[in-house]
Amino acid sequence: MEKFSFYIIPTIIFIIVGIGLYKKIHIFDLFLKGAKEGFLGTVSIAPSIIGLITAVSMLKASGALDIFTSFMEPFAQLLKIPTQTIPLMLLRPISGSGSLALIDSILGSVGPDSFPGRVASVMMGSTETTFYAIAVYFGAVGIKNTRHAIPAALAADISGFLFSSVVVCLLFKNY
Amino acid sequence: MLGVVWGFMIIISVLCAALTGRMEAVSNAVLSGATSAVELLISMVGVMALWTGIMKIADAIGVTKFLANLFSPIMTKLFPDYEKGSPAIKAICMNVTANVLGLGNAATPMGIAAMKEMSRSNKNKFIANNSMVMFVVINTASIQLVPTMISILRQKHGAAFPFDVMPAIWLTSCVALTVGILTAKLLEK
Numbered sequence: 469m470e471k472f473s474f475y476i477i478p479t480i481i482f483i484i485v486g487i488g489l490y491k492k493i494h495i496f497d498l499f500l501k502g503a504k505e506g507f508l509g510t511v512s513i514a515p516s517i518i519g520l521i522t523a524v525s526m527l528k529a530s531g532a533l534d535i536f537t538s539f540m541e542p543f544a545q546l547l548k549i550p551t552q553t554i555p556l557m558l559l560r561p562i563s564g565s566g567s568l569a570l571i572d573s574i575l576g577s578v579g580p581d582s583f584p585g586r587v588a589s590v591m592m593g594s595t596e597t598t599f600y601a602i603a604v605y606f607g608a609v610g611i612k613n614t615r616h617a618i619p620a621a622l623a624a625d626i627s628g629f630l631f632s633s634v635v636v637c638l639l640f641k642n643y
Numbered sequence: 644m645l646g647v648v649w650g651f652m653i654i655i656s657v658l659c660a661a662l663t664g665r666m667e668a669v670s671n672a673v674l675s676g677a678t679s680a681v682e683l684l685i686s687m688v689g690v691m692a693l694w695t696g697i698m699k700i701a702d703a704i705g706v707t708k709f710l711a712n713l714f715s716p717i718m719t720k721l722f723p724d725y726e727k728g729s730p731a732i733k734a735i736c737m738n739v740t741a742n743v744l745g746l747g748n749a750a751t752p753m754g755i756a757a758m759k760e761m762s763r764s765n766k767n768k769f770i771a772n773n774s775m776v777m778f779v780v781i782n783t784a785s786i787q788l789v790p791t792m793i794s795i796l797r798q799k800h801g802a803a804f805p806f807d808v809m810p811a812i813w814l815t816s817c818v819a820l821t822v823g824i825l826t827a828k829l830l831e832k
Contacts, residue, residue, distance in 0.1 A: 473806045513684075530657070592792075593790035605755065628784070
């Protein structure tokens with residue numbers, strides 16, 4: 469599995485740059501334009517990241533996060549999910565920056581290559597900020613009644629969260 | 644919504660610290676939290692800029708168009724109200740492609756364009772039709788080829804192979820997306 473994942477990124481970059489050269493496109497100018505967008509995009513989320521990481525750090529230092537997680541322990545064991553990932557599951561659909569702050573703290577305390585660390589990574593990478601997408605897209609066309617959008621979107625999120633542990637067990641043999 | 648969550652996180656922290664006698668730790672966390680946020684941003688900004696730069700080239704060499712064409716037959720199945728090649732299907736395909744490539748900045752305007760196209764043929768302007776719900780559900784499930792953000796975080800915390808969770812993420816995304824689509828179809832009536 470590790471050997472395979474080494475190839476993904478260099479291969480993607482190789483193909484894109486290779487075709488760009490072959491088609492005689494100004495690849496570096498394009499790169500600069502895109503990189504500027506990515507740079508400014510990251511800078512633009514800085515205020516919300518600062519606010520949310522501070523709040524998550526406070527929550528962790530106060531012991532509130534531990535108390536909450538220990539309450540959730542029975543549920544986590546029932547569903548065979550690492551307890552540390554429960555706050556992430558609750559915040560993920562609501563806030564992108566908030567869940568980023570949480571997973572930063574989770575990976576910092578359990579390590580990215582531990583079982584909970586890998587499960588949290590998969591949860592984060594395989595789901596979206598559901599309520600944000602719902603608000604943006606329905607808001608843009610003035611829809612008031614979203615009908616079955618929220619139940620269906622949450623069903624997708626929940627199945628993704630539950631499947632994360634399963635898939636990490638399947639693909640990483642050392643657990 | 645987020646404002647309330649954020650507010651409660653802070654209020655609960657201070658109250659909990661007062662009750663458990665951890666005020667010193669919380670006081671330190673205020674300072675170290677803000678600092679570590681900037682550290683995280685610094686570790687993110689390089690890779691994010693690099694990747695959006697590479698994806699700009701990908702767009703120019705026609706990857707976006709190629710993928711949009713590839714998705715077109717699937718999308719006409721999922722959105723039976725619209726014909727192949729209609730403006731709605733085109734906008735939907737472009738939005739899905741932008742999401743797959745991780746071009747968040749391009750995906751949202753495309754998605755709004757798709758919603759506007761679907762709104763045009765909507766009987767009641769305030770109630771979502773089946774296609775709109777299906778579209779939003781697809782957008783709330785992440786379908787990203789390279790999950791950049793999570794890989795950066797894993798590298799920052801010392802993962803041996805930051806990208807080794809990619810296949811697991813792809814599989815999980817597919818499961819979540821399938822469940823979303825099936826649930827949306829089931830609840831249509």
